[in-house]
């Protein structure tokens with residue numbers, strides 16, 4: 001009688017370098033890969049229709065890869081603890097393997113699954129594999145977790161990392177007669193449908209993109225990563241869903257051995273850093289990490305929030321970023337910082353509103369990175385710096401990081417004919433210039449909804465008051 005186990009796949013949707021798959025195959029004759037469509041995620045706090053569509057594409061691709069190896073993907077819908085217990089019983093599985101995650105919901109869910117399996121005498125086997133390191137192990141000498149990136153990064157570099165595993169060539173077939181289940185056509189969730197998703201879902205597409213990136217562009221990462229019209233890998237959706245292994249990305253970049261590749265590896269460590277922060281501080285999903293900023297006063301202004309979401313603030317770099325997000329489900333990191341600073345320090349709106357909007361649209365959206373970065377730009381999180389260092393001037397940021405206007409002109413086409421020297425402040429165009437550029441400010445493109453210099457002062461006051469305990 002062949003021994004059987006389940007491989008519960010969640011955000012490790014790959015066959016290459018998947019430690020849970022590797023271990024399951026080493027211990028059992030038959031491995032049944034299963035994905036559970038969990039309504040708590042599909043319709044919960046971070047629900048996103050674009051991300052669900054991307055996920056379904058990844059699942060279809062995974063099924064094909066498994067099929068090509070003689071196996072297939074089983075789908076179930078419901079509460080994981082019930083579905084896994086039921087499937088384990090049906091198939092006589094002796095264990096369930098999975099790849100660990102760090103969000104508070106994931107930890108709760110995995111505890112419930114472990115209890116349900118143990119009750120039935122089925123082993124529950126979590127594995128590492130979501131991050132480049134075991135993020136629970138990157139600690140200070142006294143066992144504390146880091147809250148500042150640079151020392152974290154040094155400890156991360158020192159920590160021994162695991163080897164990587166190839167993809168299996170063949171797998172045992174699924175048990176005969178097992179109901180495979182099926183994907184729903186779509187999901188009713190915030191975010192709508194993207195016009196032009198930034199990348200194709202699935203492991204094969206991710207691996208091709210990684211190879212293209214490491215074959216050359218990565219070498220210029222050090223000096224081009226802040227260039228808005230390009231310069232980064234755009235691999236985040238694949239990392240988010242585990243179509244790519246972060247550890248494999250790291251190893252292959254290290255083999256490249258250029259300064260650009262080293263700088264890129266450091267960004268993978270930021271991803272691990274924010275995961276370890278959420279693991280240690282799950283309460284960050286609801287409140288500011290820094291107690292002194294929990295009393296910050298946030299404005300309520302639905303019109304301003306809407307203008308920000310629609311990309312109609314009158315600040316071209318902000319609008320370009322927000323429109324890129326709405327069209328593709330992705331935004332350049334520099335633009336994320338600029339729009340985040342604008343929301344929290346020019347509009348004085350709560351970072352949680354920004355986090356929520358990003359969560360609804362980003363294909364790479366996930367609590368650890370989204371929350372960590374939003375708190376970073378709102379100056380309320382870990383890796384602290386004085387708040388005035390993270391008040392970004394949208395005009396200067398545009399001049400510096402989109403000097404030829406390629407990014408802004410692509411995403412804000414009504415500014416296409418605005419001359420370079422006016423593009424960061426189109427409202428300074430004379431009437432004749434507006435006519436020549438076929439862009440009347442206030443008609444074809446909005447006038448700025450705030451004055452940055454004034455709002456900067458207001459933001460400084462708000463943060464100063466909160467840190468002094470006055471607000």
Ligand SMILES: Cc1cc2nc3c(=O)[nH]c(=O)nc-3n(C[C@H](O)[C@H](O)[C@H](O)COP(=O)(O)OP(=O)(O)OC[C@H]3O[C@@H](n4cnc5c(N)ncnc54)[C@H](O)[C@@H]3O)c2cc1C
Pocket residue numbers: 225232233234235236237239240264267268270271274331332333334336337340358362364365366367369370371373374377
């Ligand atoms: C307000 C805000 C919200 C964000 N929300 C998310 C999110 O929900 N999910 C997400 O993956 N990233 C998030 N980021 C981080 C970053 O913007 C994206 O990871 C990056 O833009 C992805 O593009 P890339 O793959 O081309 O990155 P590259 O520059 O090529 O970097 C390689 C990889 O390193 C990781 N990385 C890079 N920068 C960061 C960072 N600052 N923090 C954590 N990991 C990083 C990503 O996995 C990325 O794919 C956010 C940043 C900000 C400022």
